[in-house]
Amino acid sequence: MRPGSMDRRALTSTLLALGSVLGVTALGAALDRAQGSLPDGTDRGGVLPGAGAVTPTGQTTTIEVSMADMRFRPDVLEVPAGNTLVIELANDDPHDVHDLVLASGVSSGRLQPGASTTVEAGVISHDLEGWCSIVGHRAMGMTLSVTATGAGPSAAGAEPSTGSGGIDELSRVPLDLQAAPGAGYQVRDARLPAASGSEQRVRFEVTDVAAEIAPGVLMDAMTYNGTVVGPVLRSELGSRLTVDLVNNSAMGHSLDLHAGRIAPDEAMRTIPPGDSLEYAITTDYSGIWLYHCATMPMSVHMAAGMAGALIVPPVGSAEVDREYVLVQSEHYLVPDGAPGSEAVIHEGAHPVSPAKIAAERPDATVFNGHANQYVHSPLQARVGERVRLWVLAAGPSRGISFHVVGGVFDTVFKEGEYLLRPEAETRGGAQALDLAAAQGGFVELVFDEPGTYTAVNHSFVDLERGARALIEVTA
Numbered sequence: 178m179r180p181g182s183m184d185r186r187a188l189t190s191t192l193l194a195l196g197s198v199l200g201v202t203a204l205g206a207a208l209d210r211a212q213g214s215l216p217d218g219t220d221r222g223g224v225l226p227g228a229g230a231v232t233p234t235g236q237t238t239t240i241e242v243s244m245a246d247m248r249f250r251p252d253v254l255e256v257p258a259g260n261t262l263v264i265e266l267a268n269d270d271p272h273d274v275h276d277l278v279l280a281s282g283v284s285s286g287r288l289q290p291g292a293s294t295t296v297e298a299g300v301i302s303h304d305l306e307g308w309c310s311i312v313g314h315r316a317m318g319m320t321l322s323v324t325a326t327g328a329g330p331s332a333a334g335a336e337p338s339t340g341s342g343g344i345d346e347l348s349r350v351p352l353d354l355q356a357a358p359g360a361g362y363q364v365r366d367a368r369l370p371a372a373s374g375s376e377q378r379v380r381f382e383v384t385d386v387a388a389e390i391a392p393g394v395l396m397d398a399m400t401y402n403g404t405v406v407g408p409v410l411r412s413e414l415g416s417r418l419t420v421d422l423v424n425n426s427a428m429g430h431s432l433d434l435h436a437g438r439i440a441p442d443e444a445m446r447t448i449p450p451g452d453s454l455e456y457a458i459t460t461d462y463s464g465i466w467l468y469h470c471a472t473m474p475m476s477v478h479m480a481a482g483m484a485g486a487l488i489v490p491p492v493g494s495a496e497v498d499r500e501y502v503l504v505q506s507e508h509y510l511v512p513d514g515a516p517g518s519e520a521v522i523h524e525g526a527h528p529v530s531p532a533k534i535a536a537e538r539p540d541a542t543v544f545n546g547h548a549n550q551y552v553h554s555p556l557q558a559r560v561g562e563r564v565r566l567w568v569l570a571a572g573p574s575r576g577i578s579f580h581v582v583g584g585v586f587d588t589v590f591k592e593g594e595y596l597l598r599p600e601a602e603t604r605g606g607a608q609a610l611d612l613a614a615a616q617g618g619f620v621e622l623v624f625d626e627p628g629t630y631t632a633v634n635h636s637f638v639d640l641e642r643g644a645r646a647l648i649e650v651t652a
């Protein structure tokens with residue numbers, strides 16, 4: 178239907194329907210707020226949202242709006258000032274969940290792919306912004322504006338009235354890297370998993386959780402199997418790996434296994450909540466491979482926790498005494514009280530900040546999902562042992578210059594090839610393994626003396642944001 182006015186009979190029934198809708202919105206609004214789609218302090222009950230000084234005309238403007246590909250179509254809704262706006266909203270995206278939130282506080286609630294709903298936007302007295310509140314979608318341009326034609330200059334209230342509080346959205350969330358991880362935090366086992374055989378089937382369940390990424394600092398995370406940075410997978414050369422991806426999250430997700438040669442169209446497609454897919458590859462190449470969610474905006478999904486490592490050990494590598502895996506990722510949090518903080522899903526957590534991702538202003542750069550877990554629970558080794566450290570720069574955006582304070586690498590393997598081996602005639606040693614985002618490798622070293630050694634990102638801004646792990650070497 179094109180924008181236009183309804184006849185009187187339709188208007189009456191619309192108003193009756195609106196009345197009954199308003200009668201049950203208290204619960205709906207509370208639910209929407211719990212899901213993070215409504216700014217605090219807004220309510221659809223009582224006065225019609227959007228009603229201001231303009232005299233209601235008694236006319237209704239009904240506009241069909243489609244949601245797909247991170248866009249509202251149309252994205253400018255012209256409404257004569259004083260008219261009641263009704264939006265017939267359809268999610269025409271085949272894979273992803275969307276919603277529409279208006280600055281007045283009206284929300285459609287989340288719409289599954291193929292679903293539609295009627296949004297009673299109330300009397301339009303001034304221009305009004307709208308957006309999709311699914312994390313990252315607004316930053317990708319999924320916005321809409323309601324233009325009140327024939328109205329005077331925009332009145333106050335056209336922008337969200339809550340959630341800003343004068344806090345800069347790019348300001349750092351303070352981290353206490355001296356504190357111990359929270360009582361509920363379980364330190365991730367950094368040891369390389371055991372060999373997996375020639376056929377392996379793994380279940381990846383996508384869930385939304387509040388995850389600690391630094392002492393006492395929680396993030397609204399999207400996860401494979403419940404942790405920021407998913408499980409470390411291991412597959413042997415030439416083995417078959419099948420991942421059953423199950424989406425039990427509130428939005429669309431997907432999986433991209435870098436280790437496999439496969440047409441992305443089906444295997445990496447985004448699946449809506451409640452759906453699942455099977456993704457099988459043969460691991461024909463050695464290395465430490467990134468896997469990650471490939472649903473837009475990927476930066477947000479990865480920063481929210483949806484990345485991890487798949488290790489395929491090379492043939493002919495030396496026997497070592499210990500093998501550890503460190504996956505570096507960086508995280509971007511909406512500060513308390515800043516715009517976007519009202520979208521929090523788990524109380525006490527920080528939503529992921531698309532603004533900080535765009536500005537490259539991470540709050541935390543961490544190993545295996547937590548800023549200082551291996552400071553409080555160091556990795557272990559003994560004097561004289563050969564230790565292999567697998568390292569992956571998961572990003573979403575930052576790389577690593579991996580160094581061990583007090584150690585010298587006599588072996589470096591990067592992106593499928595040895596750069597250095599102990600028997601090299603050059604007697605070469607290495608001090609840092611450099612990896613760009615999505616690259617991986619390993620280093621080996623032997624500790625001659627007992628002590629506390631520190632594995633760091635020698636790009637020190639990242640070290641000081643948490644990219645640090647202690648290695649306790651005993652006699």
Ligand SMILES: [Cu+2]
Binds near residue numbers: 429430431471472
């Ligand atoms: Cu995702």
